[in-house]
Amino acid sequence: MVAPAVPEINEEILAESIDARTDSLASLRELGPPDLVHLLKQPVRNAGKQFGVYHHVTGVDASSSASLAAYINTLTYKEFGHSATTKTVEGTYCCYNAFSRVDMRVHAPFPGSVESYAVNDRGERLKATEELWLETYLCSVLRAYSYADDGTGETIRKIIGVRRFNPVTNTETEHRFLSAAEQLFFRGWTLGSDSVVQVPNIVSNHLTTGLLKYFQTTGRYASGINLFEKLRTQNTEVASLLAKVLFMGNEEVEGVQVLHSALKESAMDYVMLDTQAEFLLKKAESALTPESKEERLRMALGCADRSTIAAPSEFGTWARLAQVYVAMEDWENALTILNSCPMFTYQDKDAPVMPEPKDVILPTLPEARLDEIDSEPESRYSEQVDPSLLNLRAAAYRGTFKQAYSILTEMTAKIGWDQLLKIRSNVFVMEDEYRVEKQQESGLHPYSVKRTASTDGLRGTPDPTAPNGNDDAASEVSEEDKEKEAQAPEGEPIAPTLTPNGDIEGLERPPSAIDPDEAKKDKENGDEEHFTRLNNKRLCERWLDSLFMVLYEDLRVYTIWRTQMAQYRAQSMQYKKSAEEWEILGSLADRLQHTDEAVEAYRACLSIRFSPKALSGILKVFESNRNTRETVAATIRLVTWQYRWYSEFSPDLLHTIRMLIEDEGAVKVRSIIQATNLPQNVLDLTHHYAALCATFRSSGTEG
Structure with missing residues (x-):
């Protein structure tokens, strides 16, 4: 190579x-x-x-x-x-x-x-x-x-000008890596952790994240099991990591036994409880009967609920509990728990801070030359982009906010925007109803017990400091929209009308929830203690209230796009966007969990110029649909693009090749790669990934 x-x-x-x-x-x-x-x-x-x-x-x-x-x-x-x-x-x-x-x-x-x-x-x-x-x-x-x-x-x-190599290329270097990891394992927490972990510990830190990523990428589960078995004898908490690797390797019975045994010793280990909840949640998704699904979700709920008690300040435990409620279609509790999630400021990876360079030289080797990829940089910078697409704030979300937004979009995809707003108004105190109730209510009812969003979300009990009410208007659908829906052909998107202020008819702007700071200030001043209609509602955290507005903006842009597309098709006209705009629209549809529309936008982008982001988005669908030839074709181009920009190693692409080989066999995958109508120098780059799988004796490489 x-x-x-x-x-x-x-x-x-x-x-x-x-x-x-x-x-x-x-x-x-x-x-x-x-x-x-x-x-x-x-x-x-x-x-x-x-x-x-x-x-x-x-x-x-x-x-x-x-x-x-x-x-x-x-x-x-x-x-x-x-x-x-x-x-x-x-x-x-x-x-x-x-x-x-x-x-x-x-x-x-x-x-x-x-x-x-x-x-x-x-x-x-x-x-x-x-x-x-x-x-x-x-x-x-x-x-x-x-x-x-x-x-x-x-x-x-x-970061400009980074060469990326694979640090572990054979079993000998693997042994050196795992030996070093074993010696330094119990100091791993000093390295810090992912941005969604509030407090690093011996099983949640950058070292354990890297180890799990390595085992997932290479499929070297036996090595991982061996490592964590040895470390577990020194500390019971390592059982959660051992179970995760066992689950990766489809050793589910043994993984459950490991967790069961370890939880007897440490019943309130939140990582082990969360690992159980995650496993049960996945098993519920693949359940064959409604009864089986319900039983697994009930068990997952118990584990997730207990993990929030064990670690009330960790985002991951609350997010998992919210996911369980979403899977159970208990929307009010899902929203309540989401509101209880502790949010952390995203801490990005350490990056070089360098002076302005005098010159930058970015050479290309002949081995990475491919016409469709070579033309990509020049065309990118000449494209026009609609400002409304550049201002979508959700695209910049990272860490806890990105995960919370994903849970919110999953709920929207399942029940629709109108229903989500209705549930929101049932759960949280809205600004309008708070103002009305404040004017009407004159009686005072003192409460001395201090509550928190976390404990309320956990126990499901009312917050006496939070006013209550109902805003049915949030979920009303206009008669005009109902008429449009009745007249629209089946499967055809309804064409909402743009209003003078730029909103979409049929897509309601979310009303504001009351600012928690204002409500608390009222209480401190003695202006508000108890509103009879509102006493079972909660105060919506400002970050979640903001997420609703960001989601509305995403839905608004998405609805305009789909409406215009339908109108152009009805008139047999071509709907034109730049490649950059199609890429953004694909990402938008992806965020909103509209997979078919995301693929449509990504394909439109690729028809104009090469885009690794668009091709990666389509690759995920190819993989889930087990479309082997399309997966190989996409992977070859992504490997080549990476190599063009000095990276010979991507764990995700290596994992894709490994899974293809596991499903289809190494001989068939190599044959499909070789049969692709691309230059041999390009094919050799992907053959290198396949050779790595053979070196590690991955499943499917035998014979």
Whole structure:
């Protein structure tokens, strides 16, 4: 496999990239940024003039100074940007150790001896010990998975000029990785955790996330079971990780037994309870009878409810409970529990903060040349995009807000917008009814017990501080809309009418819930203590109230699009949008869980130009429908696009290939790849992924 090309970012001032990295060490909070590789070069004919170039990289073996020096040495033979007119004088490799919060550095002059040292957040040099190298190696593997692209290209576009390699390519490197993970496992919580976890612990942190991602990607479940079996003897909590890997490997009975046994020792371990709830929820989805589904959901509810008691400040436990209620079609409780979710500010991955470069050179190797992909960058920047599509706030949601929004859109997809508004007005105090009740009510009824949204959502008991009422108008459908629905052909979308203020008739704007701060202030002032009509309602958290308005904007744009599409088709006219607009519309339909419409938009985008995001969106549908040939064709193009932008490794694409091989067999998959009407150099890139599966002896590669 030929290594990806080497991007070169030219510095304005010599070594300013290294200085900038040193300055940023004190602000790093997660696993750290990708590794930095800096090269000092000089023209062949002018030894007195030197300049610096750099790029970033993940997945390089960082187990010793020798392995990093070896990487630097490979770059001396790849003189892309300045061809043969320059030579490399020295190189510096910087790799962050998130355990000890130091930057490990290797300085390799040509010729000369290699020097290695560590730099702390004060810029001081420290000795590079074996323990520091062990920590650094493990962090480098975790970063390779954390900073890998999922196929959509969004991660690749975040940081310019990053080469991505697979850190674990065979069983020997796997052994080294898992050995390091075992030695440092109980310090993993110090690395931090995903943004949806409030407090990292020994089973919820970046190390365990990376381990589970590795086992899911490669299918090396036996290795995972072996690792967690050993660690479980030291701490019972590890049973949740062991069960997760057993479930991955379809060892469901043993996984349930592991959880059952561990919960006898630690009955209030919220991760184990949540793992049980997640498993039961999935089993309910595949239940063959309504009775079986109901029984599994009832058990899932018990586990999820108990996990919120065990960890009331964690988002994941409340979100799981809300998902169970959605599956049970208990919409009021689902909305109540969603309102109780603790929301956290999204903490993005550590990213390099570099000075403005003098020049950027992004070469392309012949092995990654494909006409439909090569034309993509130029056409992207010339496209016009409707401002209303650029202003959809839901597209920017990350972390807890993204997950909460997904639960809300699932409810909307199942019961419709009007019904959701009606349930909302039944559950929460709306601003209009609060004002009316406040004017009408003069009696006072003191309550001294303080309540919280979390405990109320958990117990399902009324909040005496929350006024109550009903807003039936929120779910009313106009007579005109009913008439349109009756006249519309079956399966044909109703064409809502645009009103002067830009709203859609038939799609009601959500009324505002009362601001909790205002209601609490009224209570403190003695203006409101007890409104008889409102005493069983809750105050809607401001973030959830905002989510309803964001959902309305998504639905509004979606409805306009589908209406216009129907009108154009009725008149046999072509509905025209730019590729960027089609990509945004596809993402919008995806968010709203309208799969067919998302695929339609993504296909329209791809008919104009290549888009990894659009193709990834369609790939998910191909995979779920077990459309082998279409899945292979899409994967080949995504692998090539990734390689074009210096990434030879995507865990998600490797997982796709592995599952294809598991379902169809390696011989058939290789034959389908080879039979595709694309250049051989492009096919070889995907063959490389298939070869990895054979190296790991994945299911389906035998024979």
